[in-house]
Amino acid sequence: PAMPSALDTNMRFKFSIFALLLQVAITVLFGIFVKYKTGRQSEGLHPLFQDVHVMIFVGFGFLMTFLKKYGFSSVGINMLIAAFGLQWGTLMQGFWHMEDGKICVDINSMINADFSTATALISFGAVLGKTSPVQMLILTILEITIFACNEHLVTGIFQATDVGASMTIHAFGAYFGLAVSLVLYRPGLKNKHENEESTYHSDLFAMIGALFLWIFWPSFNSAIASDSDRTKAIINTYYSLAASTVVTFALSSLVDRTGKFSMVHVQNATLAGGVAVGTCADLLNHPFAAMCIGAIAGIISVLGFHFLTPVLASKLNIHDTCGVHNLHGLPGVLGGIAGIVVTAIQR
Amino acid sequence: PAMPSALDTNMRFKFSIFALLLQVAITVLFGIFVKYKTGRQSEGLHPLFQDVHVMIFVGFGFLMTFLKKYGFSSVGINMLIAAFGLQWGTLMQGFWHMEDGKICVDINSMINADFSTATALISFGAVLGKTSPVQMLILTILEITIFACNEHLVTGIFQATDVGASMTIHAFGAYFGLAVSLVLYRPGLKNKHENEESTYHSDLFAMIGALFLWIFWPSFNSAIASDSDRTKAIINTYYSLAASTVVTFALSSLVDRTGKFSMVHVQNATLAGGVAVGTCADLLNHPFAAMCIGAIAGIISVLGFHFLTPVLASKLNIHDTCGVHNLHGLPGVLGGIAGIVVTAIQR
Amino acid sequence: PAMPSALDTNMRFKFSIFALLLQVAITVLFGIFVKYKTGRQSEGLHPLFQDVHVMIFVGFGFLMTFLKKYGFSSVGINMLIAAFGLQWGTLMQGFWHMEDGKICVDINSMINADFSTATALISFGAVLGKTSPVQMLILTILEITIFACNEHLVTGIFQATDVGASMTIHAFGAYFGLAVSLVLYRPGLKNKHENEESTYHSDLFAMIGALFLWIFWPSFNSAIASDSDRTKAIINTYYSLAASTVVTFALSSLVDRTGKFSMVHVQNATLAGGVAVGTCADLLNHPFAAMCIGAIAGIISVLGFHFLTPVLASKLNIHDTCGVHNLHGLPGVLGGIAGIVVTAIQR
16 A cells, blocks of 8 residues: 555655755755764663654654554654654754864764654644645754754753753644644634544554653653763653553543543553653652652643643634644643742752 | 443543542652662663563553454553552552661662562453453552562562562462452353454554563563673573474464464463573573473463363353463463572572 | 464474474573673673564564565564574574584674574565465574574675675575575466555554664664774664665655555665665764665665566566565665775775
8 A cells, every 4th residue: 555645746756856855955964064973972872862762753653643544644754754854953953063063973962863853743743634745844844943943042042951851842842733733724624524533453553652652751851861860850750651641541531421541542641741741850859749740741631632622623723633732732831830840949 | 432441330430539549649658758769870770671661561561452352451451550550569669678768769669660560460461351440450459569568578588589570470460360350250251252352453463562572571580680690681581482482383383273373372372481481580500491491381381371271261260361371370380490490409 | 363374284293393393402402502601791782682682573573564464474473483593593603603612692692693583584574475384494494504604704704894784684685585485486476466465554563563673773783883883883874764764755756656655665665774884884984974875775775666576576586575675685785885885995
């Protein structure tokens, strides 16, 4: 089988030539600007890098396979965006940290390049099924460029701390995607499309993505932490996720008339604890606090899926295919607030 | 789609309120008792922790998806039990090792918390399809509490060695589950239920679980080994699993009338070598011995599935949905015996 | 369900007894020759080993599940070959490096044992659906024996460098498999068989394999690199794969009449960058060069699938089930050529 694309007319040459030109341009820019970092290496980060890499390609890719007819697009276009985005992200982030006019790459910069693609993948979740591959490449270029500038502003200029990137990646990616979704809105989206359903097997495929995200989130939130705070970031994320998972099952059963668990909640809201604890994962001095943040994130996320998403679509014309607002948007904002509170209390 | 549950009547409030109360109670207990470990950290264990984490959530979760209609329950309830159990396990194991009235958590304690959930997940395999989520939460509380006491007795008081936990996790979890299954027995289970079948795709999903368990078992058996014996535990588990896999394929073909391989054997008996070599993985001084243990475990496991499981159900009223007796029970006992023999010979 | 086998007649005893005898023989040889390595250990390689282990069992196994009726055979027989092959590979590679008449095993030798099985698994891809398990065991014994001799010749005697094994594993495995496929050729294979098709779900299962291969390829190409060159090998593989992925999507859309992406290309040609950069991953002094190699590999691979595979089958009677010639054969040869060029320029 072949992967369906939204716009088949002229797709053949339009996409091919655009993608090839982009790859040629990036390769030339790499030839001019990029070299290996010399001196002290970040080899010890390699296992953390591989964990993050699994999250980006398997985690995000399979999480979006829950729709019965977009499995190929989800996991395939996810791969395309991530493979293109990590090259673009290397350049965009690198331009802010050049040494002698050169961008130096090492394991640490690869982790950051993977991180930068996450913003585009989150936005992809909001517009899944409504965009062509060409549009996604353009969105990726724009979003990663803006992300790199914003991240430099937040962590470089303002010296704000956001180790797990609740704000700079999750909230940013979600609201960027929702904005694009608003622009792409067509009246037909108001009525739930027949393709907008999951099947038994598509939900199991999505669980592969959800679980690999869940499992490796401690690595995500600790990969760019300082060596002394890394263990704390791992532990906090571990307990925050555990709390948000139990709460998600409880709330999911509560909001359903027959008390059943919704697979959408299980696949998404269980992860909200990882998003929300991101900003302060390396700051919190008590696992108890991480659990509270995780539990609140789980509650917000389930309620968002149940009550807010339908309202966004019907009243504000924002159609959010994968519900990224509930997984990345609201918990990301919660994470930012938690970061402010924790910083205010502890310092 | 939504996940089916065994008891829908009153499920909605019963489960939700019970789960929320448990999470509140655990959070309060964490607030009172749990703090981060200070001083020398166990950061080098982080990759081993992530491997074990994959086994618990993806390995155990997907291994149980082989039944055609219990895919959601398997992988979803597995996630619920594990996320709840790791918090409860932290407390139960921690109470035996308090310092100044506090439970100190680090990467090592997270590995042990993940381990403790394995007991409940193994028992879940025996009762899959016969219990409600509320019952599973109660079972998890009871089992992890007893496990923590038993483990303290075995490794703390008796000073017995059980690095891969053949006895304390695998045999314990299996026989606990079988006991629960006996209690839950209803006459209808005697006739094979129509839902008790696998399909082409459900068997492939189960292979995801089986393979991730198989691949990371060397990490499971070596995670709590001493630094000097870790490599030995990894190597022994690697060769034991390889031997049990070849023997499993041979025996599976031999016991089938047409010489075909049974997917149930491939998904389960191939792992028996990892269970059986667990107790003495860090003691064995020869890879040859690990291979012998693995081969015997593979034989026992296939014969158990083929001859023993039907007898247990029809004669003893013990219905073992996933055949945990053959994967965790018998090979766990074999591992205990191997541990005694090896200790007697080598010391 | 049970796994189908090509030759059911007498399969039952033939396969069982052959496999058991092989396991007994290997166990005896291990008893005589194999011991643990003493002295300086290679413990730091454990995370790299686990990454490679995932590639061998999940990566290769699921990549071949794309055919609608060979899912069990692919992932099951893949597991059998790998579990048997890693034991045989330990012996065959070990015989060339004995110390005092003993083969010493450690994490490094386990990585090499996993590598040796890759040759047989690549060949299996060429003959999938055309061989019985007994034939596959024989093929594995022959191929790994020849591989170990060839590898000793190339890296031991000629002192050639092939860190990611583009030539010694990928090209070798592909052309060995194609030779076997030629021998097994039957006229009926000329017409595309009805089983030689993928379905929606089988293609998603294959993506699991493709993605885990893609994600962990940096570990594959750097696992046996020297400590000082490891990071370079990781970075080069990362960017080579990214470039080959973007190019693959572009070319795949270009060669299709309707501009759609072919799942076969997405599953395979995206990986060609990892194969082709293998030989010189630790030598290249510029990420730019790795990107060029990756992009060329992606182009060659897609063109191979589209134009060459049908010609091989119809003109040369070589039927290549999984298209290993395009994923491992051509990119492997390209990798060898790149290695020669890089060595000539840089030294």
